[in-house]
Amino acid sequence: MARIELEQIVKRFGSLTTVHGIDLTIEDGEFVVLVGPSGCGKSTTLRMIAGLEAISSGTLRIGGEVVNDHEPKHRNIAMVFQNYAIYPHLTVAQNIGFGLYTSRLSKAEKQARIRETARTLSLEPYLERRPAALSGGQRQRVAIGRAMVRDPVAFLFDEPLSNLDAQLRAQMRLEIKQLHQRLGSTIVFVTHDQVEAMSLADRIVVMREGRILQVGAPMELYNRPADIFTARFIGTPEMNMIDATIGDGRVDLGANAAAIDVSGLASLPGDLGAGRSVVLGVRPQELTLLNGEHRDFPIRIEGKVRVAEPHGSETFVLLDLPAGQIVARAPSTVSFKAGDPVFFGATAESLRIFDKQTEKLIG
């Protein structure tokens, strides 16, 4: 096990720079998840850590040692690939055993390690099978087994679950989390899927266009997203975004002024210059359906139901505002009809204010 330090890591492909100086320290035993849209440099970053891609500039330390110029085999890192990369011509046991290729263990010891790994991953009955005769989830477990069988200083996962169906993905997610708790290993995990990121990570690293936007614990990112991008990326359904301007100490909602009542807001955080264009963010889960009895919310929103989407335990309602739309969570016991006017309330704490230009959180 070891800590991994990235210092001003840059990746250039010819004249194209795809990773722009990343600083990140992954603590020993930490589970870090890299998220971001396609092409933002997640895989490239991971591959630089693995040694599969040369580092254009910057310093990479693993366990305190600078490893920029070390070949992959000298970094003792294990990697699990998106399409498993297990060998069709080898059996499950041989595939797992591949991870021990360089180990000096005796044959018997290797066999024992392979068995033990297979047992951990519930692969024992399939040891003599070839990958063709395995399900997608089993293949992915073989790939994880090959990584686990030796004691790597860190595990790198590049979207390992994205080829699995939703149910299997949820199951494998749990298994990986348990594995991490059991082994206490350092893990860097790349995913597109924010649910995966939220549920697995000790810390999430949000990337965009080769830069890190925000690093933090899942709930930190959920509650205080540093910018609009992260706010939208973390949490489903997406955070609602409403355009507004700041007019001397209050929020001017323009066309939505009639539908959104913010008069209850005591005050705005200090130095929001008047006339500034902002975006207000509220999560659908932070909206409360107001019916008949009038509860006291500083923010009240009125809209017309467009569609309601029951999820079983809750229902998400898409509302039409004079300008734009928002999504709100309502109890599943309430039914909605398209066109009905409904009221939702929100607390002052749930309101996040972003600068429209810089997209940064300002209040």
Add this chain to the structure above:
Amino acid sequence: MSESTKPLASYGTIRPGRIVAWTILFLGGIVMMTPLLFMFSTSLKSAGHVYDLRLIPDQPTLANYIKVLSDGRFARWFVNSTLIATIVTLSCLFFDSLVAYTLAKFEFPGRRVVFLAILSTLMIPTEMLVIPWYLMASKLGWIDSYWGIMFPGLVTAFGVFLMKQFFETVPNDFLEAARVDGLNEFAIWWKVALPLVTPALSALAIFTFLGNWTAFFWPLIVTTDQTLYTLPVGLSSFAVEQSIQWELIMTGAALATIPTLAIFLFFQRYIVRGVMLAGVKG
């Protein structure tokens, strides 16, 4: 899957297109089989009956086989051919796929130029290469040696081309996974890449072995010593020794087809199995 449980649409009905196709294939088969059948037929005839063109010999005899097999020269040529074709084939499998793998999976300056240079040699017919080969062999003292017969074929542009196409289909993830697992580049090629292209290797093995087994022109030119003759050269020398002894040539030729059939049947399994393997990828 429901696919496989459905009856085949064409099962039980014979469409006109099929009949035409079968007829053409059948005629083609006859055209190709005829010389082969006559070869076997002639090998069973005595010298006096060679020009009796009946397919089934009047008085079949194994005398030719006994004569050819008991002639020490034939056995020697057979061994020469086997040895040469085997070594050249192994060499091609090894070097062609090593070069091909490098060209397919590594980025280095000049990669395209090297590949084009290799490909361009495919455009030059053997007949034109024979003279430089001969000059080379004579300057280096390789005339009348196994090495002299073998050296032009040890690495082939065709093999490089064929194998490169196949290596390109091997997903990089397979190679990178091995790299992370600590294999060196040679081990990655040997343990991961090669097993994934066994169908191509088998095809290359068949082509190369057959090509060398039947090679005539170059072995004829580079050898004068009868004991170094390959089978085709030896058989043709039979032909001109006294009068042309067709029955003996045909017997030799018939015997010569045995290893080629064996090679084909042996490697064919791998081609079929390899195709199935390829379907699993990813």
